[in-house]
Amino acid sequence: MDALPKSRLLRFVERAMVLARRAVPRFSSRYSRKRFTLRQHVVLLCLKVKKTTTYRDLVDELIEMPRIRDALDLDAIPAPSTLCKAFDRLEMAVWRVLLNASLSDVPMNGVAGIDASGFERAHASTHYTKRTNLTIQQLKTTLLVDTATNTVLDIHVTTTRKHDTQIAPQVVKRNAASIAVLTGDKGYDDQTIRQLAREHDVRPLIKHREFTPLHKAWNARLDTDLYHQRNMNETVNAAIKQKYGAFVRSRIWWKQFRELVIKCIVYNIERFLGD
Structure with a gap:
């Protein structure tokens, strides 16, 4: 059977991972449990906003997404509470750096x-x-x-x-x-x-x-x-x-601010991919 073409969702995840590798360190500290990386958390949170879904539904869908898990290098499925805590922990500065990174490779006219x-x-x-x-x-x-x-x-x-x-x-x-x-x-x-x-x-x-x-x-x-x-x-x-x-x-207001920045990051990635 011929290899299946890449879906828009898969291309989105791959692009988000490229940007996360540029802008986000692998782990938050050397004392991290190292079960999941910050980059995986960042991309999953972007995926949640793209799909306009909840943490629980996103985790449930990941079980049936082997190619998405491969693109994220996920060996296990994070719990909904893990993603929720990651959203609380990731500061606005991280999302702003990722927003700037989402503009790389984009020809702008000033x-x-x-x-x-x-x-x-x-x-x-x-x-x-x-x-x-x-x-x-x-x-x-x-x-x-x-x-x-x-x-x-x-x-x-x-x-x-x-x-x-x-x-x-x-x-x-x-x-x-x-x-x-x-x-x-x-x-x-x-x-x-x-x-x-x-x-x-x-x-x-x-x-x-x-x-x-x-x-x-x-x-x-x-x-x-x-x-x-x-x-x-x-x-x-x-x-x-x-x-x-x-x-x-x-x-909470500061979470609302972060959520809107993530919407802009997701939008920029989709613009870059032409979706």
């Missing part, structure tokens, strides 16, 4: 768009919501997107109602070396952002709020072909929500 969207926190139980006085039902998620490849360069998440102009400077500083043009809608119309971008040799292409005829004239002179590439932000936001859910499953 034009980036910034925009914000919301992810629901409504999947938390009503009892938990009342006990923690949780009043804000959405996480404000700001994505910096490369408009050539529709990949996520960076993500900022907050539980507060911060204005876009308060979030953008942090994102620009963190990614100034990898972008040449920054596009944004009128929500990012702020002189501080424009000045900061120019200081880092980034061209700000942000529409002005039209309070005076001069603002209208500036908007009329805007490079519309380049500016309209910022629409890719909305495309990416919609694609992530459609594929991996417009909500987070975690109940």
